[in-house]
Amino acid sequence: MKFENVVLGVLATRPFHGYDLMKWFDLEGQFIRSNTHHSQIYRELARMVKNGLVEFEIDPREGKPDAKVYRITEMGKQVLLAWVRSPYVPTSRFQDADFNTRFSFTVALDLEAALTVVETELSYRRAQVATTRVRKRGVVGVQPIEGFDTSRYQRYGEQMHYxxxxxxxxxxxxxxxxxxxxxAELATLDATTDTDSEERTA
Structure with a gap:
């Protein structure tokens, strides 16, 4: 998952001062990226401004340093939409940040694409369970180093498995x-679109 996509997704919600964006990554963003450093955020913003994905305006502050307010550009919006509509590839770990990030932005931008993301994730997990749930577990045929308690390893490993x-x-x-x-929401939207079309042609 590219950091660029995350920043674009956040900026799609509203313009952000650089400081507010840092606070977002410190709080909500910690569930998407671990330990995002402030310097990473500013480097990414500078790169995205250079590439035309993000723009900023100066917010004058009396008695304080001026602040920059960053917002997504039309080009940035197209890059974001291309990402949310691109094929989603599940990771081996469920509830990974890749799914959570992708779904949260996709469901707000393209409901049909969000449905595809959910169905892809669900299909992958079903197949994963079918092949791994019945696997042999434990420590068979190993030669542990001194001090490695295989019995304890197996007992607690089973608890983790369950x-x-x-x-x-x-x-x-x-x-x-x-x-x-x-x-259900897509069906409602389709019905509304059909009704609007009928009213325009009547």
Whole structure:
């Protein structure tokens, strides 16, 4: 997941002062990118301004240094839309930041693309569960180093497995519910579009 796409997605919500954008990454953004440093944000903004994806205007501050207000450009919007509509490739770990970031911006910009993201994720998790849930687990045929407690490793490993299996099942249930909600919303939008078309031709 490119940092550029995340910044574009955030700027699609509203213009940001550089400082406010830093605060966003410190709070909401921590669930998308771990330990995003402020210098990374400003370097990325400078690069995106240079490439025409973002622009800024100066916000004069009396008695303080002037601030820059960054906003997405039309070119930036097209790059963002190209990303949300591009093929989504699930990662091996469920509930990874790749899905969460992609879905949160896509559902706000293109509902049909968001449905594809959800269905792709759901299909991948179902296949993953089908192939890994029944795998042999444990420590068979190993030669551990001195001090490595294989019994404890196996006991707690099983607890992690059960927790993970339950979490994946709940994740797939959530994806199913989101898929149902999006399908219903798309049907409503289609019905509204059909009604508007009929009224214009009447």
């Amino acid at each position: 927790f993970g299996a339950d979490s994946v099942d709940r994740w797939m249930d959530w994806l199913e519910s989101i898929r149902t909600a999006i399908v």
